[in-house]
Amino acid sequence: MNRKEFFKWTAAFIGGLALPIELRPVDFRLLKDLAAAGDDDALWQMVRDQFLLDPEWTYLNFGGLGACPLPVLNSIMEWTRSEERAPSAGHDEKEWWRAKEKLAALLGKNCSKEDIGLISGATEGVNVIINGLPLKRGDEVITSTHEHVAVNAGLLNRMQRDGIVIRLFDPDLKSGLGNVDRIARLINNRTRLILISHVTCTTGQRFPEKEISKLAREKGIWFALDGAQGPVCVPFDIVECGVDFYTASTHKWVMAPKRTGFLYVRQGLLDTLRPIVAGGYTTEKNDIGKGEMVLHPTAQRYEYGTQNDALFFALGKAVDFVETIGVDRIWQHNHALAERFYRGLKEIPGVEIMSPEEEAYRSPMISFRMKTHEYSKVNEHLSKDKLRVRSVGEGGLNCIRVSFHICNHDGDVTKILESLKKLAG
Ligand SMILES: Cc1ncc(COP(=O)(O)O)c(C=O)c1O
Numbered sequence: 550m551n552r553k554e555f556f557k558w559t560a561a562f563i564g565g566l567a568l569p570i571e572l573r574p575v576d577f578r579l580l581k582d583l584a585a586a587g588d589d590d591a592l593w594q595m596v597r598d599q600f601l602l603d604p605e606w607t608y609l610n611f612g613g614l615g616a617c618p619l620p621v622l623n624s625i626m627e628w629t630r631s632e633e634r635a636p637s638a639g640h641d642e643k644e645w646w647r648a649k650e651k652l653a654a655l656l657g658k659n660c661s662k663e664d665i666g667l668i669s670g671a672t673e674g675v676n677v678i679i680n681g682l683p684l685k686r687g688d689e690v691i692t693s694t695h696e697h698v699a700v701n702a703g704l705l706n707r708m709q710r711d712g713i714v715i716r717l718f719d720p721d722l723k724s725g726l727g728n729v730d731r732i733a734r735l736i737n738n739r740t741r742l743i744l745i746s747h748v749t750c751t752t753g754q755r756f757p758e759k760e761i762s763k764l765a766r767e768k769g770i771w772f773a774l775d776g777a778q779g780p781v782c783v784p785f786d787i788v789e790c791g792v793d794f795y796t797a798s799t800h801k802w803v804m805a806p807k808r809t810g811f812l813y814v815r816q817g818l819l820d821t822l823r824p825i826v827a828g829g830y831t832t833e834k835n836d837i838g839k840g841e842m843v844l845h846p847t848a849q850r851y852e853y854g855t856q857n858d859a860l861f862f863a864l865g866k867a868v869d870f871v872e873t874i875g876v877d878r879i880w881q882h883n884h885a886l887a888e889r890f891y892r893g894l895k896e897i898p899g900v901e902i903m904s905p906e907e908e909a910y911r912s913p914m915i916s917f918r919m920k921t922h923e924y925s926k927v928n929e930h931l932s933k934d935k936l937r938v939r940s941v942g943e944g945g946l947n948c949i950r951v952s953f954h955i956c957n958h959d960g961d962v963t964k965i966l967e968s969l970k971k972l973a974g
Contacts, residue, residue, distance in 0.1 A: 574619035575599055577873045584874055593882065596874065596955050606935045607961045612750065612778055612914045612952035613939045615801040617867065624866040625806055628859035639829075640858035648865035652811060655803075655868050655876070657786035660813065666851030667861050670810035671777035672699040674796020677812055677851055678744065678773045679703040681823040686712035688741045691732055694944045695720050695751040700744060700775055714739070719944075720754055722903070725910035729760045736764075742771045747779035747795070751943045752903045753887075753914030753950065755783055762791030771821075777801065781871055783912050784880050793818055802954065805867035806860040812851050819848065828853035879955055883913035886953040886962050891915050893966040897973050903941075903948045916941055918948035922972060934968040 575595060583592045599618035602608050608616070617625075649662035656665075668674055676699075684690070684707065692700060694717050707713050716735045721727030732743060743765050748755045758774060765772035773794035779785065781802035787795055795813040799805035814822055824831055824844065830852045835842040844850040871879065888908070894900045894917050903916040918924050924947045928940045931949070939950045951965060 574623050577620070577869060580870075580873045584878060589882075592874070593955065593958060597958070599870075600956050602956060606937055607964055608937050608956060609951045609953065609961065609965065610937050610939050611801055611804075611954040611956075612753070612782070612950060613801075614807070615804050615954075616956070617800075617804055617806060617863070618870055620870055621804060621806065621863045621867045624863040625859050628862045632859060638855070640856055641862075644862050644865075645858065648861050648868075651865045651868040651872075652799075655780060655872065656813065657788050659786070659788040663847035663849075664813050664816060666812045666814075666848035667856075667864075668796070668810050668812050668851060669808050670798035670800070671697075671775055671796050672703075672798075674810060674812040675699050675744070675773075675775050676703045677825050678742075678794045678796065678822065679707050680825045682742060682771060682821065683823070684711065684713050684741055687714060687739055689714045689716050689735075689737070689739045690742045690744055691716045691718065691735045691740060692743075693718055693720050693728075693745050693749070695749040695754070695946075696746060697750045697775065697777065697943070699777070700746070704744070716740070720749065720752070720756075722752065722754065722905050723907075725755070725757050725905060725907050726760060728756055729764055732761060733764055736768055736770065740768070740770050742773060744773045744775065747774040747776040747785075748782055748912045748914070750778055750914075751941050751946055751950070752905065752916045752948075753778070753912040753952075754905045755910045755912050757910070758785065758790040758792060765793075766791065778912065778914065781876060781879060782883075782914075784876060787813055788815075794822060799864055799867065803864070803867050803871060805864035808857070809860050809864045812848060814848050814851075819844075819846075819850065824850050824853070826853050830854070874955070880913075882955060883953045883957075886957055886959070887911065887913040887915050887951075889959070890951060890953070890962050890966065893962065894969070897966070897969050899973050900969070901948075903946060913953045914950055915953075916946070916948045916950045918946070919969075919973065921974075924948055927969075927972065930972050931965065931968055934964070936965050936968060938965075 600616050649665050653660040653662045704715050718731040762772050771793045774792050776795050776797035779797050793815045798810040800807040831850050833843045833845050894902050899919050899921040901918050905911050927949050931938055941948045941950050
């Protein structure tokens with residue numbers, strides 16, 4: 550933020566002064582009307598105006614770190630202010646459950662608020678899954694070579710401590726369904742869990758969640774998805790996809806505050822997945838004198854301790870923002886930009902596309918590398934042109950990942966393609 554913007558923004562918050570026009574959070578009724586009117590240009594312009602993103606930069610990394618729109622930022626401030634005025638322990642239960650209710654609706658028509666625990670993000674969620682399941686020495690877990698460090702470190706930690714065995718497969722980038730076969734080949738009578746990304750952070754590949762779920766169910770294996778790149782990034786229904794456990798960070802595609810996320814547990818499995826941190830909110834009742842404890846009967850059992858509840862109330866606002874525009878509309882917008890970029894990359898000499906060959910398994914994140922330039926050099930070059938992307942070192946891929954979200958437009962696709970053409974010479 551430059552000096553001018555800083556003062557403008559600070560003024561906007563101090564003492565509830567009238568907000569400068571360009572920092573005024575959009576009225577959701579207006580946004581809804583615009584979305585219904587079908588005027589794409591006007592809608593996306595209004596959406597873009599809701600972000601503080603530095604106009605000098607083209608931000609193409611929502612897959613790395615999301616940005617909050619003004620209604621969400623305002624919500625954090627409003628809740629924080631009212632709490633600081635009259636500090637009181639615990640959180641407003643009604644508002645807390647309202648946030649869960651909204652999130653559950655976003656995740657699909659059959660998901661209920663009781664299936665969701667509000668946690669800090671995917672790193673915490675995968676660690677609850679890895680450490681909360683009753684895995685013993687020699688039990689095998691299948692995962693891919695394209696996972697985030699949250700999954701890798703979580704699994705290695707349990708391997709070092711308890712002797713679980715990690716079985717790896719290289720994602721099939723040619724055939725989405727080929728991944729089901731690759732997983733099936735690793736299954737034996739010691740396999741207990743399949744834990745993979747919903748959408749990988751490396752190439753933006755979407756795994757065929759329904760088919761893997763079916764396989765896992767047939768074999769009596771738990772199936773968990775690391776959905777850090779799932780909700781709002783790709784359309785899906787959490788209950789219909791049949792997954793047992795699902796976790797996500799909502800700061801990315803949902804555009805909620807940082808350090809918000811959730812853990813979903815399929816109905817009937819709460820007692821299978823033990824909380825790994827317990828405290829206030831985890832239990833329905835506990836009596837240390839009698840040595841008794843009853844865990845909370847919902848996924849609240851994965852919550853504990855004092856919360857920065859303003860963040861989670863603002864998560865509810867982020868869901869409102871997304872729903873007002875429409876998840877399908879957002880998907881169509883982001884997908885169209887990503888596909889135009891994908892096609893454009895094919896025209897640039899020396900570019901090797903790393904994202905899946907089948908469109909159905911691609912997401913709004915596209916990865917590539919250049920035969921002529923090392924990936925760090927490509928990123929340096931793009932930075933000079935003020936394009937913010939993410940380098941991917943995971944799985945030894947050494948490539949660049951470009952994410953397209955609601956703040957982006959056709960001009961951004963043109964800009965990055967032109968920049969890459971310049972580099973390619
Ligand atoms: C696939 C995947 N899993 C887990 C994480 C970790 O998310 P967080 O740092 O928000 O916990 C990320 C973050 O980029 C990710 O892409």
